[in-house]
Amino acid sequence: MDNSSFTVAKIFGDHMVLQRNKPIKLWGTSQKVQTLRVSINNQVVASCQAPVGPWRVTLPAMEASRNLTLQICAENEAESLSFQDVAVGEVWIAGGQSNMEFPLKYDAEACRVIPQANNPEICFYDCPKIKFEGQDQEDDFSQAGFWRPLNPTNAPHYSAVGFYFASKIYEQTQVPVGIVGCNWGGTTASAWLDEGFLAADERLSIYLQEYQAATQSVEMDQYIAAEERSRKVLKQPVVVKLISSIMKKTPGPLLYPLYTALLTSSAKSMLSIGPRSENRPGGLYHTMVQKIAGFSARGVIWYQGESDDLKAERYGRLFSAVIRCWREAWEDDLPFLFVQLAPFEKWMGVLAVNYPILREQQEWVSKTVPGAYMISIMDAGSRLDIHPKNKRPVGERLARLAVGKVFGEEILCEAPEVLDIRLEDDSLVILFSHVGEGLQLKGPQLKSLEILTQGKAIMPFKVKVTQDSLVIQAANLSSARELEVRLAYQNYAEVNLYNSAGMPAKPFRWTIPAGPQEKSI
Numbered sequence: 398m399d400n401s402s403f404t405v406a407k408i409f410g411d412h413m414v415l416q417r418n419k420p421i422k423l424w425g426t427s428q429k430v431q432t433l434r435v436s437i438n439n440q441v442v443a444s445c446q447a448p449v450g451p452w453r454v455t456l457p458a459m460e461a462s463r464n465l466t467l468q469i470c471a472e473n474e475a476e477s478l479s480f481q482d483v484a485v486g487e488v489w490i491a492g493g494q495s496n497m498e499f500p501l502k503y504d505a506e507a508c509r510v511i512p513q514a515n516n517p518e519i520c521f522y523d524c525p526k527i528k529f530e531g532q533d534q535e536d537d538f539s540q541a542g543f544w545r546p547l548n549p550t551n552a553p554h555y556s557a558v559g560f561y562f563a564s565k566i567y568e569q570t571q572v573p574v575g576i577v578g579c580n581w582g583g584t585t586a587s588a589w590l591d592e593g594f595l596a597a598d599e600r601l602s603i604y605l606q607e608y609q610a611a612t613q614s615v616e617m618d619q620y621i622a623a624e625e626r627s628r629k630v631l632k633q634p635v636v637v638k639l640i641s642s643i644m645k646k647t648p649g650p651l652l653y654p655l656y657t658a659l660l661t662s663s664a665k666s667m668l669s670i671g672p673r674s675e676n677r678p679g680g681l682y683h684t685m686v687q688k689i690a691g692f693s694a695r696g697v698i699w700y701q702g703e704s705d706d707l708k709a710e711r712y713g714r715l716f717s718a719v720i721r722c723w724r725e726a727w728e729d730d731l732p733f734l735f736v737q738l739a740p741f742e743k744w745m746g747v748l749a750v751n752y753p754i755l756r757e758q759q760e761w762v763s764k765t766v767p768g769a770y771m772i773s774i775m776d777a778g779s780r781l782d783i784h785p786k787n788k789r790p791v792g793e794r795l796a797r798l799a800v801g802k803v804f805g806e807e808i809l810c811e812a813p814e815v816l817d818i819r820l821e822d823d824s825l826v827i828l829f830s831h832v833g834e835g836l837q838l839k840g841p842q843l844k845s846l847e848i849l850t851q852g853k854a855i856m857p858f859k860v861k862v863t864q865d866s867l868v869i870q871a872a873n874l875s876s877a878r879e880l881e882v883r884l885a886y887q888n889y890a891e892v893n894l895y896n897s898a899g900m901p902a903k904p905f906r907w908t909i910p911a912g913p914q915e916k917s918i
Contacts, residue, residue, distance in 0.1 A: 401476055403427040403447060405469060408689050411481045412520050412544035414575025416488040416693035419729075421456040423469070424691065432472040437465050437483075453691075459485045461572035463518065482546075484518065486573030487566055488694040489799075491559045492589065492723075493701035495582030496736070496784060496791075501560050502553035503644045505786040510560075514552035519563045520544045521555045523578040527684045528675040536628070544575075556580070558736075561792025562698055562799075569800055577692065579685055581675055585704045586715045589686060590722035592679035600714055604678045611670050624673045643745065647782040657745045676704075686726065696732035696803055697723065698795050702755055703738065703783060709751035713758035717766050733769045734798050735759065737903065739785050740778030742889040747783060749888035756904055770802045773812040775885050775892035776901040794900065809833040813894065813902040818882055820909060825869040825882065833897030835864045843867070845890040845904075850877040862894070880909040 405425035415421050423435060427447035434444040435454055445454035465483040470476070491497055501507055501514075522545070525538040545551035552560065559576040567574045581588075587595060587604040595601045630636060647653075675681055705712050720733050737759050741749045763771035772794040779785045801810030811831040819826045825848070829836060843862075848855040848869065858871035874880070885892050885904035892901040 401478075402429050402431065402471060403433060403452070403469075403476070403478075405478055406688065407525075407542050408522060408577070408692055409467075409480060410522075410544050412483075412546050413480065413522070414484045414486050414488055414520050414544075414573050415459070416695060417461045417485045417572065418458050419693045419695075420458055421693045422453060422691045423456065424451065424453040426450060427452045434470050434472075436468045436470065439466075439468075461486045461570075463573060482517075484520070484573035484575075486518070486575065487570055488575040488577065488692070489559075489562070489566070490689070490692075490694050490697045490731075491556050491562075491576050491578045491580060492697055492699045493580045493736075494584045494704055495580075496703070496739075496788075497556055497558055497580040497698075497700040498578070498582050499557050499644070499784055499788060500553060501555045501557040501788075503641075503784075503786065504557040504788050506789060507553070511552045512549050514560070515548050516564075516567065517546040517548070518573040519547040519567055519576075520573070521547070521551070521559060521563075521576045521578060523554070524685045524689060526581055526675075528581075528680060529673040530684060532673075532684075557788035558698070558700060558792045558795070561789050562796045563792075565793050565796030566799060569796070569804070577689060577694065579689060580701075581681060581685075583704055584676055584681060584701070585708075586701055586712070586719050587678045587705075588676050588681040589701075590679065590682050590719045591726075594718040594722050595678055598714060598718065600711055601718060603708075603711075604715075608670060608678050612672065615671060617672075620671055621673070624671065644784060647744075647779065647786075653781070682722070686723070690723075690726035691728065693729075694727070694731060696734060696799070698799075699733055699735040700791065701735075702759065703741075706750050706752065706755060709755035709758060711758075712755050713761040713765075716759070716762050720762075720766055720769060730768055732799075732803050733766070734795050734802070735762075735769065735771055736791055736795070737771050737773050737775070739774045740780070740885070740887075740889045740891065741783050742780045744781060744783040752888040753886045753904065753906075757906075760903065770798050770811075772798055773892075773901050773903045775890065775904060776895075778889065778891075780889045797898070809896060809898040809900070812900040813896045815884075815903075815905045815907060818907050818909060820875060820880070823870060823872060823874045825867075825871075825874060825880070825909075827867040827869065827882065829865050829867075829896075829902065831896055831900070832865045835897055836862050836867075837895045837897065838862045839893045839895060844893045845885040845887070847881075847883040847886065848874075849881045849883070851879060855880075867894075882907045882909070 431447050433447050434441050443454050443456045462485045467483045468479045523541040525541040527533055556578050563574045563576050595604050724730050737756050738752055762769050774791055777790050797810045800806045801808045813829040813831050816830045817828045843860045855871050858869050861868040883906045886906045894902040
């Protein structure tokens with residue numbers, strides 16, 4: 398309808414899922430002042446007086462339903478837009494970077510789950526990955542920006558985390574489920590919020606300052622030409638094939654150096670920062686988030702942080718600002734369910750530097766931001782792959798968190814967490830919460846636990862697992878001047894301590910100023 402007097406935002410279309418039990422917002426633009434009426438199955442449910450420019454109308458909250466036709470009609474029904482196979486159910490926004498974007502076709506279980514992925518009541522929408530205004534006029538975005546019902550043809554393109562999450566949510570609720578993917582690999586959280594939130598925080602304004610310093614001498618004609626070349630490089634068949642190969646399977650020791658060299662060579666053709674960069678502060682908020690902001694949803698699932706490793710100590714404030722920004726944009730205190738970073742060491746020239754600190758920052762967000770909840774995947778990482786291929790535990794743990802924290806079911810949905818550490822003679826007793834029916838050790842011995850005194854490791858020590866505690870025994874613990882206890886406090890570590898719901902213990906570090914006269918923290 399190129400000559401239509403009104404349009405609707407791109408996210409509204411056939412097969413879309415609308416959020417149940419919440420008011421539903423529709424919006425678009427109008428070329429003239431006119432009345433617009435919205436009907437569902439031929440019954441008018443809302444109307445608005447559209448001005449010249451943006452228009453918006455709010456539909457009343459509805460119960461879960463299926464097979465609806467939604468129609469928007471101009472006055473006198475001279476023009477109309479009609480959407481078929483519309484459902485009302487559970488809608489979640491899937492935000493973050495490459496581990497959220499990671500397609501199901503690369504998942505470890507792809508060959509088994511994709512042929513069986515056939516449920517028209519689960520639908521996915523991927524926001525077009527547009528990094529600057531006007532890019533949609535230059536590049537082909539025909540493979541995004543529409544709703545895909547779940548079937549073996551569409552499933553390979555879904556976010557793997559989103560797929561496993563949606564499957565469990567559907568199993569729990571038995572209502573239609575919609576996942577709106579709004580993510581981009583390799584992006585810092587500073588790209589996903591309005592710049593005003595960065596400017597308002599002294600510690601976050603560094604992102605704006607660094608961007609200004611990096612771009613103040615940019616010669617725009619040369620920059621645009623270089624940016625266009627970089628996009629062409631990414632479209633070259635050899636680069637597309639290389640990236641696909643790496644995402645599907647981590648190269649072995651013989652091919653790893655070759656793949657690293659090829660990827661590094663391709664990356665040199667990319668631009669690091671600038672007015673057309675997906676990583677410019679606030680960039681993707683304006684080109685992607687604002688396009689869907691207000692689309693009624695139950696909440697957000699978020700998997701991001703790898704690209705903020707070098708400013709790890711700021712991540713808690715940055716991610717908290719992202720949450721505030723999105724909640725303002727949606728005019729709704731959306732729950733944020735997010736993933737603590739997986740264990741990782743190095744991949745294709747990328748080195749983990751401050752993951753332990755970043756994980757602490759993520760946990761701080763879960764403790765200080767109302768409605769923000771975190772899962773641990775410290776048993777699901779890969780030392781030499783920043784994209785672990787097993788996404789089932791990520792999606793299913795997020796879904797379990799949604800059931801417990803958002804739907805209000807009384808289930809164990811959080812990872813074991815240290816409550817207290819006591820020094821009793823030459824034993825350390827580490828007390829955990831969220832253990833359910835009891836802590837479980839998978840394997841002959843506990844992994845990734847360190848006990849240090851004045852920076853030196855205490856070895857050997859014995860570990861006993863009880864219902865809700867670890868009891869650590871070692872010689873001369875009571876006489877140590879200071880003790881530091883760490884679990885999985887490395888970039889890459891393996892955790893094999895679980896609660897009865899199969900959740901791995903969260904990493905921690907805990908300092909005890911101990912001595913003969915002190916028996917507890």
